[in-house]
Each structure stands twice: as C-alpha cells, then as structure tokens.
Amino acid sequence: MRATVLHGPKDVRLEQVPDPILHRPTDAIVRVIAACVCGSDLWGYRGVRPTPEPRRIGHELVGVVEAVGADVVGVRPGEFVIAPFALGDGTCANCRNGFPTSCVHGVMWGGRDHEGLLVDGAQAELVRVPFADANLVATPTYPADELIPSLLALSDVMGTGHHAAVSARVHAGSTVVVVGDGAVGLCAVLASRRLGATRIVAMSRHPDRQRLAREFGATDVVAERGAAGVAAVRELLGADGAEAVLECVGTRESMQQALDVTRPGGYVGYVGVPAGGPELPVGQMFGANLNVAGGIAPVRTYLPELLADVLSGAINPGRVFDLELPLADIGEAYAAMDERRAIKSLVRP
Amino acid sequence: MRATVLHGPKDVRLEQVPDPILHRPTDAIVRVIAACVCGSDLWGYRGVRPTPEPRRIGHELVGVVEAVGADVVGVRPGEFVIAPFALGDGTCANCRNGFPTSCVHGVMWGGRDHEGLLVDGAQAELVRVPFADANLVATPTYPADELIPSLLALSDVMGTGHHAAVSARVHAGSTVVVVGDGAVGLCAVLASRRLGATRIVAMSRHPDRQRLAREFGATDVVAERGAAGVAAVRELLGADGAEAVLECVGTRESMQQALDVTRPGGYVGYVGVPAGGPELPVGQMFGANLNVAGGIAPVRTYLPELLADVLSGAINPGRVFDLELPLADIGEAYAAMDERRAIKSLVRP
Numbered sequence: 272m273r274a275t276v277l278h279g280p281k282d283v284r285l286e287q288v289p290d291p292i293l294h295r296p297t298d299a300i301v302r303v304i305a306a307c308v309c310g311s312d313l314w315g316y317r318g319v320r321p322t323p324e325p326r327r328i329g330h331e332l333v334g335v336v337e338a339v340g341a342d343v344v345g346v347r348p349g350e351f352v353i354a355p356f357a358l359g360d361g362t363c364a365n366c367r368n369g370f371p372t373s374c375v376h377g378v379m380w381g382g383r384d385h386e387g388l389l390v391d392g393a394q395a396e397l398v399r400v401p402f403a404d405a406n407l408v409a410t411p412t413y414p415a416d417e418l419i420p421s422l423l424a425l426s427d428v429m430g431t432g433h434h435a436a437v438s439a440r441v442h443a444g445s446t447v448v449v450v451g452d453g454a455v456g457l458c459a460v461l462a463s464r465r466l467g468a469t470r471i472v473a474m475s476r477h478p479d480r481q482r483l484a485r486e487f488g489a490t491d492v493v494a495e496r497g498a499a500g501v502a503a504v505r506e507l508l509g510a511d512g513a514e515a516v517l518e519c520v521g522t523r524e525s526m527q528q529a530l531d532v533t534r535p536g537g538y539v540g541y542v543g544v545p546a547g548g549p550e551l552p553v554g555q556m557f558g559a560n561l562n563v564a565g566g567i568a569p570v571r572t573y574l575p576e577l578l579a580d581v582l583s584g585a586i587n588p589g590r591v592f593d594l595e596l597p598l599a600d601i602g603e604a605y606a607a608m609d610e611r612r613a614i615k616s617l618v619r620p
Numbered sequence: 621m622r623a624t625v626l627h628g629p630k631d632v633r634l635e636q637v638p639d640p641i642l643h644r645p646t647d648a649i650v651r652v653i654a655a656c657v658c659g660s661d662l663w664g665y666r667g668v669r670p671t672p673e674p675r676r677i678g679h680e681l682v683g684v685v686e687a688v689g690a691d692v693v694g695v696r697p698g699e700f701v702i703a704p705f706a707l708g709d710g711t712c713a714n715c716r717n718g719f720p721t722s723c724v725h726g727v728m729w730g731g732r733d734h735e736g737l738l739v740d741g742a743q744a745e746l747v748r749v750p751f752a753d754a755n756l757v758a759t760p761t762y763p764a765d766e767l768i769p770s771l772l773a774l775s776d777v778m779g780t781g782h783h784a785a786v787s788a789r790v791h792a793g794s795t796v797v798v799v800g801d802g803a804v805g806l807c808a809v810l811a812s813r814r815l816g817a818t819r820i821v822a823m824s825r826h827p828d829r830q831r832l833a834r835e836f837g838a839t840d841v842v843a844e845r846g847a848a849g850v851a852a853v854r855e856l857l858g859a860d861g862a863e864a865v866l867e868c869v870g871t872r873e874s875m876q877q878a879l880d881v882t883r884p885g886g887y888v889g890y891v892g893v894p895a896g897g898p899e900l901p902v903g904q905m906f907g908a909n910l911n912v913a914g915g916i917a918p919v920r921t922y923l924p925e926l927l928a929d930v931l932s933g934a935i936n937p938g939r940v941f942d943l944e945l946p947l948a949d950i951g952e953a954y955a956a957m958d959e960r961r962a963i964k965s966l967v968r969p
Contacts, residue, residue: 364859365884373884373908375859438911510713510724526902535714535722536918545906550899553875557894559722560915562787566906569885 273620274395275601277328280318283605285598288327291391291399296342299403301334301352305423306393307592308604308616309356310453311544316605319546329394330356330380331426333419336407337397345404351414352407353578354400355571356380356427358390361405369572371405393426394601396620408574410582420589420617421581424458428615429577429588430570431542432458432519436466437573438565439515439540443467446511448504449489450529451519452480454591454615455542457487459517461586464488468515472507474500474528480614483590497524501531513537518565521546533561541565592617622969623744624950626677629667632954634947637676640740640748645691648752650683650701654772655742656941657953657965658705659802660893665954668895678743679705679729680775682768685756686746694753700763701756702927703749704920705729705776707739710754718921720754742775743950745969757923759931769938769966770930773807777964778926778937779919780891781807781868785815786922787914788864788889792816795860797853798838799878800868801829803940803964804891806836808866810935813837817864821856823849823877829963832939846873850880862886867914870895882910890914941966 274288291300306329314320315328336350346352358378359371366374378384381392384401391398400407414422421429432455441447445468449459452475463471464487472491473484481492493503505512512534518526521543529539530552542565551563580586594613596604597620604616623637640649655678663669664677685699695701707727708720715723727733730741733750740747749755763771770778781804790796794817798808801824812820813836821840822833830841842852854861861883867875870892878888879901891914900912929935943962945953946969953965 364861368860368863368883368885370884370909511717512713514717534717535719536717538913541906545902551902551905551912553894553900556900556912557890557915560719560918562911562913562915563900563905564887564911564913566909566911569909 272396273598274392275328276325277315277322278325279322281316283316283328283602285601291397293338293340294388294399295401296340297402297404298340299336299343299346299400299407300338301332301354301398301400301407302337303332303334303393303396303398303620304351305419305617305619306332306395307423307618308394308608309427310455313605313609316609327381327389327392327395329392331423332393332398333423333426334398339403343403346407346409350409352409353422353425353574354393354407355430355574357567357571358401358406359571360402366405370569371571372567372569394598394618396598406571408578410578418581420592421587422589423617424588424591425570425574425577425581427570428454428591429458429462430573431455431568433462433573433577434568434570435459435517435519435540435542435565436462436515437540439517439538441466441468441515444469445515446470446508446513448472448474448513448516448532449519450474450516450525451543452477452484453519456517456519457483457591457614458588459519460484460489461487461588463517465580465586472504472513474504486590497528500528504532515540519543526551530555530561535559535561538562538564542568591615595619621745622947624677624741625674626664626671627674628671630665632665632677632951634950640746642687642689643737643748644750645689646751646753647689648685648692648695648749648756649687650681650703650747650749650756651686652681652683652742652745652747652969653700654768654966654968655681655744656772656967657743657957658776659804659957662954662958665958676730676738676741676744678741680772681742681747682772682775683747688752692752695756695758699758701758702771702774702923703742703756704779704923706916706920707750707755708920709751715754719918720920721916721918743947743967745947755920757927759927767930769941770936771938772966773937773940774919774923774926774930776919777803777940778807778811779922780804780917782811782922782926783917783919784808784866784868784889784891784914785811785864786889788866788887790815790817790864793818794864795819795857795862797821797823797862797865797881798868799823799865799874800892801826801833802868805866805868806832806940806963807937808868809833809838810836810937812866814929814935821853821862835939846877849877853881864889868892875900879904879910884908887911887913891917940964944968
C-alpha cells in the first residue's frame with residue numbers, strides 16, 4: 272500500500288510500504304476513505320520538531336473496516352468507522368475514567384505500541400487499528416459523501432475544540448473568548464455555540480477564518496493580538512469579562528493572551544499543544560483565581576455525542592476543510608497549510 | 621489602642637497606635653474579640669518577604685461592632701461579626717461574580733486602600749472595616765465562647781481549605797489527597813469530608829497533625845514526602861488514583877507532589893500562596909489533563925454556608941488552634957508557630 276512518510280523539513284513522501292496485517296485478535300484493518308493534515312503535523316514538517324529517522328505520519332482518519340481479529344465484536348467488515356487520534360485499550364483505569372489519552376497501553380498513529388509494533392500513520396491507504404473495539408466508532412449506515420469531512424473532523428479537531436469548551440465549563444449563557452483561528456479554534460467556536468454560549472469572541476486576523484468563525488457562531492471578532500488584543504476584548508466585554516477562554520494555539524504568547532482576558536474566577540480551557548515548553552505563571556493565576564483546565568483531548572470519549580450531532584446536521588465541523596486533494600498530492604496538502612493557503616487539508620486515497 | 625506592628629525578621633511588637641475612626645459612611649469600627657497568626661504572616665516574620673518599613677499585621681478576626689457609618693445597614697453596634705481576610709466593595713463585577721479577592725476597590729488588612737487610607741491590621745484591639753455591609757457577617761446571636769475559635773477559622777483557613785476542595789470539584793464519593801498539614805491543609809480535609817469525599821489521604825509527617833487530620837475525616841495518612849510520598853499515595857490508591865488533590869502549601873515541591881499524585885483528568889485545587897514564584901509545568905499538565913484550579917480564596921463568598929455548619933456543630937474548624945494567648949503575648953504567638961510548637965495561635969485582646 273501507499274503511506275505518507277516524513278523524512279525531514281519540507282520533505283514528506285508517499286511511499287510503497289507493506290500492507291498492514293492483523294497482528295493481534297483485538298486488531299482491525301481499516302481502508303482509509305479520508306485523512307487529513309493536522310497543525311501539529313507541521314511541527315515536524317517545518318523542522319520545529321526534529322525527525323531523527325523517517326516516520327509514518329497522520330493521525331486523523333475515517334474509513335471502512337476490511338478485516339477484524341477474532342476478539343473484535345464492536346465493528347464488522349464493511350462498516351464505516353471514525354478513529355480517534357489517540358488509541359487506548361479501553362480497559363485500563365484511565366480509559367474507564369474517560370481519558371484514553373493516558374491509557375497504560377496507549378499509542379499514537381505512526382508510533383510504536385507497548386510491544387514495539389508499528390502502528391500505521393493515517394495518511395495512507397490502510398491502517399492496522401489496535402484495540403479496535405475500544406477505538407473505532409461505526410456510523411449506523413454508510414454516510415453520504417458530503418458528510419465525510421464532518422465525520423473526519425471528529426477524529427481530532429472537533430473533539431479537541433469541544434474539549435477546550437468542556438474544560439472551561441462553557442454552558443448555556445456563557446461568555447467565551449477563543450484564542451486561535453486554526454481548525455481547532457474554529458471548532459471551539461462551534462462547540463461553544465453547541466453548549467449554549469451566548470457571546471463568543473473569536474480572535475482572528477484572517478478574513479476567511481473570521482467568516483467561518485461567524486458561521487460557526489462567533490458573535491464578535493477581534494483582529495488584534497497581544498496587548499492590543501487583550502485591550503480590545505476587555506473593551507468589548509466590559510467589567511464582567513470572559514468566564515471561559517479557549518486557548519487553541521499552544522504558544523507562550525497565546526496562553527498569556529488567554530490568561531489576560533479571563534475574568535477573576537474564570538477558566539482557561541487549553542488544548543493547544545504547548546510548543547517549546549512554556550510554563551504557566553502561577554502568581555498571576557493565584558492572584559485572580561484563573562483556572563487552567565484541559566490538555567490532550569480525549570476525543571474518543573466525546574465521539575458518540577458529537578457523532579449524533581453531525582449525523583443530525585446540527586453541527587458541520589467539516590467546514591474547516593477548505594482544500595481537498597488526492598493522497599498522491601500529500602506534499603501539496605502540507606505545503607498549502609504550511610503557507611497558510613489552506614486552513615486544513617483533506618486527502619482521499 | 622494597641623496593635624501589632626511587624627518591624628522586621630523576628631521583630632513583632634505590640635504598640636500604642638491611634639484608635640481607628642469612621643472615615644467613610646460605609647465604614648464600621650469593630651472591637652476585636654479574637655485574632656490569630658497565619659502561616660503567611662510568618663513570611664514577613666521570617667524575613668522571606670522583606671519589611672522595608674514597619675507595618676500593621678494580622679488579617680483574621682472576629683469581634684463586636686462598636687460603631688457604624690451612616691450608610692451601613694447590614695450590621696449594628698453590639699453584633700458579633702466575622703470578617704474575611706480580604707475586603708471588597710461588594711458592588712463591582714468581580715464581587716458580584718463571587719470573587720471579592722479581585723475587587724476593583726479591594727484591600728487587605730494592614731494595607732492601604734485605593735485612596736491611600738490605612739486599613740488596620742487584625743492583631744489589634746480595634747479595626748476600621750471598609751465597606752462594612754459587603755464584608756462583615758453577623759451571627760444571629762452572640763455566640764458561646766467555645767464557638768469563638770471555629771468562627772475565627774471562617775475568616776481564613778476554613779474558607780481557604782473549602783476553596784481548595786471546591787476548586788478541585790470534590791463531591792460525594794470523591795477520592796482526595798491533601799498536600800500540607802498546616803491549618804489550611806487540615807481544614808481542606810474537613811471541607812472534603814463535609815462535601816462527601818469518601819477517601820481522604822492526608823500527607824502529614826507530624827503525629828499531632830495526623831491525629832487532627834483523622835479527627836477531621838482523613839481515612840489515610842501518608843508520612844513520606846516527595847517521590848517517596850508520591851509512590852506511597854499511588855500504592856495506596858491503586859490504578860484509579862486521586863481525582864482531586866488539594867495543594868495547601870505553595871512551594872514548587874508541594875505543587876509538583878500534588879500534580880504527581882493527580883490522576884489523568886483530575887484536578888489540583890490549590891490555595892497555597894505561591895512562594896518564590898514557581899511556575900507550573902504545562903507539558904506534564906497537558907499530557908495527562910491535569911487541571912489546576914484555585915487561588916486566593918474568596919472566603920467572604922463561602923462565609924454564610926460555612927457559618928451555618930459551625931453554628932449547628934456540623935464542623936469545628938477551630939480545632940486547628942492549639943495555642944491561645946493574650947494579645948500582649950503576640951511575640952510568643954508568632955514564635956510558637958515559627959518553631960512549629962503550634963499549628964495555629966489564637967490571640968485575645
């Protein structure tokens with residue numbers, strides 16, 4: 272089969288690799304229908320994170336089950352499935368507690384599991400899915416083609432935006448600020464509206480993203496950043512400020528911006544992968560009771576409830592994909608995101 | 621009147637100072653019945669925090685209203701009142717949102733208000749109370765003398781322990797670990813039991829504090845600290861671990877210990893004043909969804925509900941006072957806490 276391999280900065284290649292096989296009775300093989308490129312894939316692509324040796328890449332996919340191991344009972348060949356970006360065994364304490372992202376046998380797509388076995392990257396034609404029953408979620412019927420992008424968004428960005436909102440306790444009537452206008456930030460806007468927020472300020476400089484933010488439910492847009500952005504949000508929201516701020520970038524600057532617009536006693540829900548190891552300013556947090564909640568999103572936990580809303584048409588997170596290419600053009604899928612010509616690229620094998 | 625003045629390291633003096641007067645129509649004058657020494661008072665006493673010039677000290681008190689300004693309607697002369705350690709105006713957005721600790725006109729005992737006026741320290745015979753209606757809470761009748769310590773504990777330590785528990789979302793059935801066995805840590809144990817926690821692990825090395833922790837509801841005691849303490853807690857709680865960890869010290873080591881025993885997806889509720897500006901390790905927090913909530917406790921907000929439980933006898937946080945002295949012996953009240961001969965010292969003018 273063909274699979275995407277990252278070799279180093281700006282060097283991503285589609286290569287011939289061995290077809291995956293069922294290694295364990297809990298495995299499934301899934302034929303990928305659609306995959307995509309994540310903002311975090313760009314870290315390796317840009318060389319921000321080193322690539323000491325070539326590695327499979329991609330962690331978001333929907334597909335059709337091709338084969339299942341003898342112990343798999345939850346999905347059957349032929350079913351359309353969504354896979355979460357992080358894989359758990361479904362049985363450890365952390366999985367039972369809703370955090371498969373901390374599974375004691377957890378593994379990421381493109382990585383090696385607890386016994387050293389390769390788990391395929393998602394930007395490929397086929398993948399072996401460990402602990403298939405715990406990870407795959409099947410749709411009731413084979414979905415219409417126009418639903419594919421929104422279903423694919425459930426494998427990461429929509430669940431991640433939702434996690435930011437849940438972590439920040441967004442609820443009916445909340446006033447929310449979203450820092451970051453990438454796919455996750457936009458999904459955080461959508462998740463906030465879904466949870467009943469009545470005022471949603473999107474911090475975004477790009478007209479196309481501002482438009483999508485408004486479509487997703489943003490009531491206000493602030494284009495400024497840093498101190499000017501903080502001042503603009505405060506001017507907009509007045510003395511009460513924002514009780515929930517969703518940090519969807521992961522830099523020191525974006526986290527500081529998030530903390531600076533949170534009202535005393537409020538919550539920062541953060542899902543931006545911390546880049547470069549910024550630490551959190553506990554003195555500022557302590558003095559104003561600024562709470563920081565979130566982390567790597569347990570999207571598998573949220574999949575059933577979000578799937579229901581995608582299937583009903585209540586939410587359409589697939590709108591974040593503004594570029595669709597064949598898998599053969601994976602290089603352009605990366606380049607377009609890297610050069611900010613696309614919010615998020617979808618590829619079809 | 622006599623008031624306590626901190627001059628520098630180990631130099632705390634009871635001095636003759638002017639009686640406070642009603643400066644504004646929203647002020648009250650309160651005659652102090654009991655005050656106490658806080659762990660945070662020791663920072664100045666020990667020289668950890670510099671004392672550039674002599675200053676009034678003490679921020680916890682109960683007393684009797686002597687006089688009120690023309691605009692005060694909530695308390696009357698002769699009433700017994702509890703004062704919170706931080707004073708707000710009661711009307712700004714932050715006060716209305718339950719965080720008078722972030723009041724735009726907020727002031728601490730012993731400090732200077734937004735117009736530069738001195739606010740007396742609580743370790744004194746009399747105090748002027750700004751915004752009396754917003755800050756003072758009167759008891760329905762004059763309390764029995766044996767209730768005084770528990771009522772005094774509501775001015776800070778019990779409300780602060782409660783804030784740690786509320787911030788960490790302690791609820792019926794919770795498994796809780798409390799880091800710190802000072803008066804606040806012990807109150808955090810009591811607050812956890814009050815909120816229905818069924819397993820409460822107190823981390824404490826001192827036999828007298830271990831005993832009080834058990835009396836307050838601790839089901840387990842771990843005497844080890846640091847890595848050994850973390851291992852002991854993990855051994856004790858097994859794979860599920862602690863969903864709520866209450867950090868009641870404020871050092872980098874204690875916060876790290878708290879994070880290290882929190883289960884993925886769990887909450888650290890922290891109320892230990894961050895000493896020396898430790899930052900928070902966002903990478904560890906992100907990877908395991910360790911949420912950090914809390915800060916300077918809005919004890920005024922919690923006063924009514926906690927007062928009801930003190931008056932009914934449901935809780936007796938005054939047990940944390942194991943030394944009672946006349947105000948004239950304020951020096952010994954500090955020394956006993958500094959030398960760990962007392963958990964917490966109560967003084968009566």
